[in-house]
Amino acid sequence: MALSKGLRLLWKQEPAPSALLEARTRQDCLLLEAGTVAALTPEEKDAIKGQYEKLMDAYGCLGELQLKWGNTRLHFLVLVTGCTSVGKILDAEVYKITATDFCPLQEETKEEERITALKKILNSGMFYFSWPNAGSNFDLTVRAQKQGDNHYESGNSFFWNQLLHVPFKHYQVNCSDWLLKVICGVVDIRTVYASHKKAKACLISRISCEQAGVRFHIRGVNDDGHVSNFVETEQTIYLDDDVSSFVQIRGSVPLFWEQPGLQVGSHRLRLNRGLEANAPAFDR
Incomplete structure (x- = not known):
């Protein structure tokens, strides 16, 4: 299902830079100034909208x-200006982000270098969000067993834009009304048939944002107990009103270690700390 651009950003420069964020489905708006x-x-x-000019339309806002x-x-x-549907889970459509602004x-x-790098990452095709129908509370960032658990969000390692929500929460804005929640990983959704019944098979791999980085450069554990290359892979079957979810996790060895070197194959393991220094992070 195609998603329409339901957000509009309006802008004025004088006397001070100011922006209005409108949603097509809402009568109120947000003022950022x-x-x-x-x-x-x-x-x-x-009362103030006439002072602003349209800047752009977007599918959603990341924060x-x-x-x-x-x-x-x-x-x-941060606005999502391009996305493609990858399928539907329950009452929520899942989209892959293809363009941001x-x-x-x-x-x-003149801060273009860091913005260009961030935009390249977000537009890489590895970030996804869900768009629930009215009345649905499906959350792509959590596994099936944790759906509806509001206490889980603060410790959600797969909610990549959580920090972008903080400025809105600080001013008591209901983020679920205005902002998207994204994961980094892979989502594949297929329709399968068992005799006369139709089921939905979903494979979702969520990469943790706690110790992110490329292979060979980010290894092992950090002081908070988070390991690099930590991935949660969930295989879910939806059949009528039944849900079956099988979750596997993997990650780097939870010790302080690295693999220095430039050539593939020449990387040798090196422990950075002794056994006693590794113990606190390992136990976390």
Whole structure:
């Protein structure tokens, strides 16, 4: 199912940079100005909307990115401008992100190198989000056994844009109304038939964001007990009202170690800490 661009970003430069974020399905809006986020009523929106010009439409918003630049912070609104459907799970459509845009919430800056690198990662085809129908609370970032567990979110290692939600939560904005939650990994959804019955088979691999990095450069465990290359792979079957979920996890050896070297095959293992120094992180 094709997803329409349901968000619109409006912008004004004077007297101070300011943005309005509208949703097609909502009467209210969000005002982003001077590093703050405020929810405006329909009446408040109508009173100031004429001062703004349309900047772009988007499929969804990932949140607000904050980058240090000298002694100040730069603020960017991260919008999804391209996506493709990979299938449907229960009452939620799952989409792969193909294009994003970083909209500066201050005067234009020359901070392009880091933004270009982040955009390249987000547009790589490894990030997914779900779009639930009304009344559905399906969350792609958690396994079937944890669906509906609101206490799990704070410790969710597969919720990649969790930090981008923080500025909105700080100002008591309901993030589920405005922001997407994304995973990094792979999603494959197929329809299978068992006699006269139709089932949905889903394979979802979620990469942890806690100790992310490329192979050979990020190895082992960190002081918080998170290991590199940690992946949760969930195989789920949906048949009528029944759900069967089988979860496998894998990750790097939970010790402080590395593989220095440039040539593949020449990397030798090297432990960075002794047994006693490894124990606290290993036990976590």
